[in-house]
Amino acid sequence: MPVSIKDVAKRAGVSPGTVSNVFSGNRAVKAELIERVRSAAAELGYETDRAASQLRAGKARVVAALVPDLNNPFFTSLIASIEAQVRDEGFDIIVASSHGDADEEARRLSALLAWRPAGIVIIxxxxxxASRNILADTQVPFVVADRVPSLFQGDAVTMDNIDAGTKAAEHLVALGHRRFVVAASTLKLQNIRERCAGIEAVLAKEGLAPPTLIEVGLDFDTATERLGVFMEGEQQASAFIALTNFATLGILACAHQTGLSVPRDISVVGFDDYSWMHAVSPPMTAIRQPVKQMGQAIWTRLRGHLDGRSEPASREKLTCELVVRASTAAPSSLGDTLRIA
Incomplete structure (x- = not known):
């Protein structure tokens, strides 16, 4: 016989209503009672019938998230951060990927909306x-994250990408570098263009030539292929700045293939800060995005809508951090005459 709410209530020494509130989140429950109820439920193997509870409540305690690519560790890290927030408040999360395609984004968004989520997070x-038109036709609150178009006027949480690019360039200029390569995924994305703008502004201020911009694509294989072609050519540079995780990996892979040593031959600033960046030799200097803080900010905005707080829509910008490690150093004695070949 299935374990019931009454069974859990009896084991925890509380009322069935308290058990219901713990799992539904409809009413606040003291932390001590939450712990007792969850412990009792775990001991008995109790699982909530979410479909039934949602029907009774008239709404789903589910948050939907749509990202461009679940193979991208930044997006999965952000989803994990959001999940930690919603789980603590009795919500579940369902996730889909658009695979970087606008038509697929529209299809996946329509599929997620069919679940009648309480709110949506979309990158x-x-x-x-284009899929903002689908969202505009619904009453479902949503927050746009990370890639926020300049003309979008709704709730959004993003990074100060110009500042991120500025910090990377200033660090390398201070070390004495004068010739730069920027590995950008695609200049079709505003957040990438903003990172480039921050770098270019620093170099212009110092009277240096603009960086060589290479669009390396949105995956590791493409990044490695395009950077490999560049590094085998006649180009010269002593400083490389990656604007995505895959770009960082591509630079390191191609440097290894072409016999370039980091940081003796080239200094490299990566983007995002993952565990592998601590483990490689040398450890990577990187621009760290505050993923945990971003997940909290997204949920705070979305939860405000769910609670009926009608605050004006706005855009929140978070600040990245430069983490200096051993992949950056002053240029070698060859300086800017270093030939990549």
Whole structure:
């Protein structure tokens, strides 16, 4: 016989209503009672019938999230951060990927809306964000994250990408570098263009030539292929700045293939800060995005809508941090005459 709410209530020494509130989140429950109820439920193997509870409540305690690519560790890290927030408040999360395609984004969004989620978090696959029209036709609150088009006027949480690029360039200029390569995924995305703008502004201020910009694509294989072609050519540089995780990996892979040593031959600033960046030799200097803080900010905004707080829509910008490690150093004695060949 299935374990019931009454069974859990009896084991925990509370009322069935308290058990219901713990799992539904409809009413606040003291932390001590939450712990007792969850412990009793775990001991008895109790699982809630979410479909039934949602029907009774008239709404789903589910948050939907749509990202461009679940193979990208930044997006999965952000989803994990959001999940930690919603789980603590009795919500579940369902996730889908648009695979970087606008038509697929529209299809996946429609499928997620069919679940009647309480709210949606979306990272658009492009600056056009065509699927915003689908969201506009619903009453479901949503927050746009990370890739936020300049013309979008709704709730959004993003990074100060210009500042991120500025910090990377200033660090390398201070070390004495004068020739730069920027590995960008695609200049079709506003957040990438903003990172480039921050770098370019620093170099212009110092009277240096603009960086060589290479669009390396949105995956590791493409990044490695395009950077490999560049590094085998006649280009010269002593400083490389990656604007995505895959770009970072691509630079390191191609440097290894072409016999370039980091940081003796080239200094490298990576983007995002994952565990592997601590483990490689040398450890990577990187621009760290505050993923945990971003997940909290997204949920705070979305929860405000769910609680009926009608605050004006706004855009929140978070600040990245430069983490200096051993992959950056002053240029070698060859300086800017270093030939990549």
């Amino acid at each position: 658009p696959c492009s600056d056009e964000f």
